[in-house]
Amino acid sequence: MSAELTTIIDFIRYGASRFGRAGLTFGHSYDNALDEATQLVLHALHLQHDIGPAYGQARLVEEEKQAILALFQRRIDERIPACYLTGEAWFAGLSFKSDPRALVPRSPIAELILSGFEPWLGGRSVERALDLCTGSGCIAIATAHYHPHWQVDGVDISDAALALAAENVERLDARNVRLLKSDLFAGLQGEVYDLIVSNPPYVTDDETDALPQEYAHEPELGLRAGPDGLDLVLKMLRDAPVHLSDNGLMICEVGESERHLVRLLPELPLAWVEFKVGQMGVFVVERSDLVAHAASIKVLADARR
C-alpha cells in the first residue's frame, strides 16, 4: 500500500482521510484532520512547519513512509493528541514543548496576548502580571515574551505541570517569568498584580466524564471543576481583589460554563470577549466590580469544596 503513496502531499491527504474515517476528535491545538496529518508528517520527516508548498511534491523513501504510518496508527489506535505525539504545540506564534504533564496549549487567550490585551487594558500601565493555573506555562511565557518589561508569575498546583513550564521558560528564554507552586492564591500572600490572566479548569463533572478519548491523555486536574465547572473560578473571583492593584483587571476563560456563571452572578459586570471566531467564554472584569459584588461572590465561593 505504501507504494501507492509517494509524496508528502500524498501522506497528508491519506492521513487526513484515515483520521476522518476513524472518527477522531480534533480539539487540541488543531481543529481538523488535515492540519493534524500535516503536523505528524512534518514531524516524522524532521521538517519545519513552515516549509514551502513546493516540498509537498517531494518523494519519500520507505523508511520515512513507515515512520509516518506508525505515527498515524498511534493517533488512531491510542487517540493521542497530535501535539503529544510530536512533543510540540504552537501558541501565540511561539513553539512550546507539550506532553501529558499539562494540557495541550489551545486557549483563545492567545489572541488577546497577540493584541496586547487591548482594548481591555485601555492604557493601564502593567508592571506585574499573573497567569493563574499556568499548566505548560504558555499564557505566562507568551505574555512575558510580548511584554519584556512586565514581570510575569506563572502559578500552578501541579509539580508535573510546573516542571514542563520550567522547560518552556528555558526553551523560550523567558527571563521575566517566575514559576510558583500554589493552590490558587493560597501561596501568593502579599503579591499584587496589575493584570491576572487565567485559563483554569472549568469543565463540568458530567462533561468531563463524557469527553472524547483524546482528553483522557491530559491531566484531569486541568479539566474537572465541579457540577457547573465553577468550583475554582468562584474562588478566584472571591480572592482576586486582594491580589489586584486598585485599577487592576482580571481576564478568565470559563468556556461553556459561561452560562452558569451568568446565572449565578447576574449583577456582576463581566465583559465577554469577542474573538475572530466569535465568543469563546472568556470574560474581563475590573477589580472595582469584584469589590462591589464581594458579598454575593463570597457566599457562592465559600460553598464550594
Ligand SMILES: C[S@@+](CC[C@H](N)C(=O)[O-])C[C@H]1O[C@@H](n2cnc3c(N)ncnc32)[C@H](O)[C@@H]1O
Ligand atoms: C485548563 S489547564 C490550563 C493550563 C494553561 N493555562 C493553558 O492554557 O494551557 C488548568 C491548570 O490549572 C491547574 N490547577 C488545577 N487546580 C489548581 C489549583 N487549585 N491551583 C492552581 N492550579 C491549579 C492544573 O494543574 C492545570 O495545569
